[in-house]
Amino acid sequence: MRWLKHGYLGLVYLLLYLPIAVLVVFSFNASRNPYRWQGLSLEWYARLWDNDALIQAALNSLLLATSAATLSTLIGTLTAIALHRYRFRGKRILNGMLFVVMMSPDIVLAISLLALFILIGVQLGYVSLLLAHITFCLPFVVITVYARLSGFNPQMLEAARDLGATDFRAVVTVLLPIIFPAVLAGWLLGFTLSLDDVVVSMFVTGPTFEILPLRIYSMVRLGIKPEVNALATVLLILSLVALIGSQYLLTRKRGKKHENSEEHPVGHLPAER
């Protein structure tokens, strides 16, 4: 029974990692044929390095993901604080709308935003992509931060107020340091969601601002190109470094503060957006 269980676990992990392993191994293949191994070579990495359009698209993607994650973290954190601390009219409706954004298929969000941008005349490009990415990242940031806030003792804010701090000041000096790990997790989640998105970007992109996922999409749609293997390997290493780095930061932060509240699982999960 025991070996059956372990064998099963091993099989599932094999299924999860085999495609990625093949991708990485064949990025070092000397052959143009993507299925035949003909010895080690760095040819595809060299080609990648020479492909200016691809590098420009990667830089654009990084710019977009960084700005979308930062702005959605800013708005999302403030929203989570407002939802946690204040009673206001329409709070339930607001909650409902955030839920709708999170649960509706991307394609529905994509066409609705395209219709809006066409109607109000936003030029399709960086700005439209940014607005769309902030919108689909928002609910995930709100959930991540809100989960952390539920473990927060509100008396600490009252104490700050009693000592003469304004609401804004109390939030910045007392609340923010405590919820910081969740804010960071929310940022990271937004960053990944934005980098990973194909569906929404496909609709709201314009000719002036090409981003990496769409560039990859047009490359892999028709055939198999070994450059994509090299590119995927580079991306894989980058996200691995970012993930391990952030885990390190988060655990160190938490260890220092002697916090033991559980991180919300959504904080580690890049949803398919």
Added chain:
Amino acid sequence: MKLRNPFRTAVVALIWAWMLLFVFLPNLLVIVASFLVRDDVQFVRLEASLQSYARLLDPVYAGVFLDSLGMALTTTLVCLLIGYPFAYAVSRLPARVKPLLIFLVILPFWTNSLVRTYAMKLLLATNGLTNQALLGLGVVDAPLRMLYTEGAVIAGLVYVLLPFMILPLYAVFEQLRADLLEVSSDLGAERWRTFRYVVLPLTMPGVLAGCLLVLIPAVGMFYVADVLGGAKHLLIGNVIKNQFLDARDWPFGAAASIVLTLAMALLLYAYYLSARMVRRRSADDALA
């Protein structure tokens, strides 16, 4: 006091403005567009009509809708069959290895999902590695045609969406108290009865949550169908995308998206009802 809190007013106004402008208004536009007529210059002409909805009943499109829903449901079922025993097995392992194992489930999913779809293509192609292995082992005589089939699309969707099934299931198995299983077997229930009457009802919320998290993205991921299914095996997402970006028939694309949204809303409602039923039943059991 309330009125003099500028921080609160500013934050509430900001988020409300954002949601109204980028969620409420756009969705309203799509609903309106679905009742209009297509126009080549302006995308839509202001003329009320139900023709887009009527066209959805056309056997060609109704067929695509049903096929797509079928693929999405199969994907969900396969994820559940793989994920349920997996989540159970992980949750019964020693506490010190569990975080690592769950981390390993999440890790591949920090890489671009398009890249992972492409990796599947490498494996499934006619002269790809799976066929080379099968030919080499003498399992088959001629390479199998795996790419550009419905099976390839389903395999790609399962590969991309599996962690969304595993994580909620793992969460419920973690909360499952081992002593309940002991009680059940002490009372004489054999394994199957314990599973059927104790484990399954208690893990039902995780099953439902996982199924939703897989099913909802599965209908819209047009790039998986593009890369692995060729032009033949379409998802609803492909239909909507083609209408908006290629055929430029916005009213029809909008109508398709509204029907999709309604179908998803119905599923969410069913989820809500069954989750409530599960909760109530376990509350009744606790009282009895």
